[in-house]
Amino acid sequence: MSLPKLPGEYLLLQHEIDAILSTGAVYATAETGGNRQAVQLVDMDGDGEDEAIAFFRMPGGDFLVCAYQRTADRYEEIGRAEGFGSSIHAVHYPCVSADGHLALALSWGLEDASTYGMTVFDITDEGLESVLDIQYSSLLVEDMNGDSVDELCFAVRDAVTGGHSLHLYNYSGGGYRLMGETPLSVEVRSVSLMQFGVTRGGHSAVFVDSAATGGGYITDVVSLSGGVAVNETIDMVAGSGAVTWRLVSVSSTDIDGDGIIDVPVAAEPQSGSETQQSDARYKLHWFDFAQGEEPQAVATTYHSVAEEWYLMWPDIWGEAVTASRRSFSGVSRTTFSVSADRMPAEKNSRSLLTICVYTGDNRVSYAVADGVKIIRQTASSIYGYILPENAPIGYALTDEQVAEIFKLMERDWTAGG
Structure with a gap:
């Protein structure tokens, strides 16, 4: 893989990169996400000047990541790290301090296509220092408590039981620490989407949309308050999230435009094949969830997923x-x-x-x-x-x-x- 040479301002950086390419290395890029360039210019320390992060695949198949900082007359390598996944799945830059200091979070593709590895590096005087290493199935990077520092939220699958749980990490004391965890519904087969929002009660929450075992889709709404994660949609005895089940692949969203993420639920209950084969399966009721309260219905829709359109169900139609x-x-x-x-x-x-x-x-x-x-x-x-x-x-x-x-x-x- 070859890329265009860097502009004149960065010729000094190109010399550093060429030295690595001369060993037989090639550029490497991420498979997904918004940061897919082989060389990325990012202000890692919040001083207004971009550092350079370069990604390579070495002749032996391992990955090499190098960080460079601009000095008066050259680019100087300030850290490097190796990775051993089958691919670079995604690259993230979580903010780890209120003054804009960023970490480098690398997601690795693994042999198990449903699981990824993540290594989070902090740039220190010692170079690229690993501050978190974890395997997960889905990821959300978000400032969840308004302190300008990003939390990392992982959906994690237990390799023994097959069950899923949500793990929340915050940055503290020079590294990412486990802040809380809670089980996800037993029906979760694979997580399709995680997003951050607020519940009707004003609590921050993570909305986890998943494909369900046995067919259909469910949503776990995990509210966050005082560092405690609570699953609002799970039956704590049976571990079931059937209350949010629907047959069609429609994710949670702010369906009525009030700033609160709403959860779609089948208008007809999960019962038999007759319901699943009828057009009633495309009709959804949407609910807001609030900690400790009954869910509140906010809208009804008819979703034609295959044709990518939907209809806000008029009130005058009701159930008629x-x-x-x-x-x-x-x-x-x-x-x-x-x-x-x-x-x-x-x-x-x-x-x-x-x-x-x-x-x-x-x-x-x-x-x-x-x-x-x-x-x-x-x-x-x-x-x-x-x-x-x-x-x-x-x-x-x-x-x-x-x-x-x-x-x-x-x-x-x-x-x-």
Whole structure:
């Protein structure tokens, strides 16, 4: 792998790097995350001047990380460390002091694809000094208590039992120390997303979305108060997190825009195959959690995950409306209708709204032929809708209401730990 030469200002650094490359080493880059360059310029000590962190793979397959500091007339190596993973999975720079001092956190890929290793280095007078070494399955780097210092939060899988737990580390006394830990739900098969937010009660919390054993997804809400981590969604006797189960792959998010992360739960309980095969599986109720209180319902949605759109369920629909979907070449139609038991059989159409999604090379001509109203377009899809002229009174929507409740799902392109 070859990279462009550094700009003139950094020619002195290039000389140092070339000396390592001449041994047969090659540049190495991280697989995920926002820090993927082989040479990264970062102000590690908070003095306003960038240090250089360079990553190499040595001829024997091991990794070498070198840190350089600019002096008056050259770049001087101030530390180096070796790594022995199968890859550099990700690179993080957690802040470890209020004055902006950063540590270097390297995540290593391991033979077990579901587990990573992490080594955290502090730059000291002795060079790159290891201050934490841990194996984990998912990671969150965040200032969780507002002191300008980043905590490290790990989801850790027990190699013997297969169970998962959440471990929280804070920086103290020159290193990262275990601050607290709590079990995650027994249903956790693999952690898909960890994010930091606040609960309805104002407590800081980590929201852990996971794929569940037996299918579906669950969320653990771990609140943090006074250095104590409490799992708000787990049954402390059975260890179950079934209260947050849903079949579809939808993660926790601030669904109603109030600054609190909400948790999606299946509108119909986890029961039998009939429920899982019906379109009711796409309907979700969203809840806020608060320490020691009953969860509070804040919204309902219908999520079409495969087509990357969702609908904020109108209050006037309540439990009276159902959804059905038909798909054929390049076109998908999801129709929302008043359920048959809410309207006499002799009434006209029960249809309220049809969302149409067009894909493929002929999507424009299909949309024009159907005469739909276009509501969104992406590089690969056209989203349109149809409002029937004689929709049932009391449930009908306007064009303005459709524009307000229709949303596209967002992707996290930088996820990685």
